[in-house]
Structure formats: structure tokens, C-alpha cells
Amino acid sequence: MSLKAAVTTRGAVLLGKYVACDAFDEVRPLRVVTHAHSDHLPGLRESLENCEAVVMTPATKHLIDVLKGPLFLMTGEVKTLRYEEEFAYGDERLTLHYVDHILGAAQVLVEDAEGARILYTSDFRLPETPIIESDILVIETTYGNPSRVRPFKKTVKSILVSLVEQGLKKGPVYLFGYHGKIQEVMEILHRAKVRVPFVVPEKVFRVSKICERHGMRLGRYLLSSGEEAQLMVQRREPYVAFYHMGSRRYVGKDALRICMSGWEFEGPYRRTAENEYVVALSDHSDFKGLIRYVKESKPKLVITDNYRVGDAVALAKEIQKQLNIPARPLPPRRNP
């Protein structure tokens, strides 16, 4: 196998001769950041210090400015690339393409001098992610195990809305999720005409502002430390609060609580305590979506990402079995 793509033990997805995606690599002059989730940011400081350019979409840059502070990216040479905009480096061409995941997220295509199309999907969700044809494909593996199938996708949003509406009859509702997914839920509720105020802590507030700047419609939201929000919290007026998953032990203990998790496969939601539900809102493809992507991309070789959380070994096996396309997990063994 000519190594036109690989995943290193540090989690860098290598494409062609020059590009390393989503982790630092000592010899590659270009680092691509596919999106602002933390498992795609390792070694970013080293990349800024060492690479000729760190490439990302404008929206991803804005999100990292909020999540890491505005000075962080100034320590290196950041090149923003819009979707489909071409960046030529040496004898290769790099383009970023839309994926349905979080704001700014991209899949990465490198076309080399021999005309090979080398593609990294990064994290994605079907059906709204365009499937790109490739010769060599590196694919995410979050739900790479054949048991990870969600047959109930269409009902999740309406169940979420009705859980929130029922909760609001009794008081405030607290929602917990990761950056990006929180804003997706705000947009779902806004579209469903849930018109109580939303209350958010500062980082969620600032991420939300970026999402609005890039076209999302989130409704009216207030900073949790502000006077208006504090008053509502004291009076237990109906409102919907949105917090990062990491805060779920600390806030909204007496309210109705809803956690967003992709790791739910039995049904669209599950009651986990007297006042708590988990809703299966995922921003990743399930197993069937992963297989469908590979099938329609028509690669000659697939590499399954065995660095990030997922099931790269099982997915590689199923790709070989179901599609008869050579596939291997890389790095060979996941880091402890």
C-alpha cells in the first residue's frame, strides 16, 4: 500500500504529502482543523508554532477564538478557507467541504499530482452531508459497531420539543449538551415556537453569538448572570436553560433536566431519574450511515480512525465484508 493516508499514534490524519488533520505532526507543513470539538484540537498550540499554516473554515476560527480565547490563534499563521475554496500547496490541492455536524465543520479533500483523491470525512451526520467520491477514504468511527443503529431518527426532534413543553408547564427546563449541539437544540425549540426566554452561561452565550453570525436562528437568549435571568431563576418562571454537559452536576437540580446524548440506541429518549431524561440527539452518523458513506464514495481503500472514541476495528471488518473494499484501522492500536 502506498501510504497516501494514515492516522498517527498522536491522532493526526495524514492526507497526501503535506497535510495533517486534527492533531500535530512533526513533519507536515499544513495542519487542518476540521471543527472546534476538543478531540479534533490536540497539539494545536504546537501546530501553530511549527506549521507553515493552520487551515480551517472562518466559522471554526470564530468558535476557537471563543473557546480558547482570542489570542490563542494569533501565535501562528491561520489560513481560513471557505467551503470548496481551493488551496494549492506544492503539487497538491486542498479543499474543505461542508459536513452536517457542528457549525464550521468540514471534510477534507486532498488531490495529489497523480490525480488521487484522498478524503477525510471527519465527524459527520447523514443525510445532509454531501458524499464525496474518493480513492482513499479516512472515515470517523464513533458508531462503527454494527449494533449502533438508530431506527427512530425522525421522531427525536418532536419528542424533544414535547418533553420541553410539558416541563415548562411546571417550571424551568434545563438542557445539557456539547458546544454546537446546544445551539442546534436552541434552533429546534425556536423553530417549534417555544417562546419562553432561553438562559445560558457566558461561554454558551458567546458560542451562540458566533452561530447567529453564521446564519443560525436561535431565538431570544439571556446571559445567566444578568439581572433579568437572575430574577426569572429566583421566581422559578418558565424558561429553558442551556448548559454544557460538564455543568450537569451543578445546576438545575430541581428542574426538569434533559441531556442530549448520541449514545442512545434503544429508543428516542429514556427516563433516567424522577426529573431527568436522555434524548438521543446525535451529530454523528450511525453505523448504517457510515457504511452508506463508504459505499457511495467508492474508495479503493478505507482507513478507519482508530484514535478517537469509536469502533474502528469493527467498522473496517464490516466494510470489507459488506462492500468488499479493503479497510484497515489506524493507528493499529488505540492510545491508552
Ligand SMILES: [Zn+2]
Ligand atoms: Zn465532533
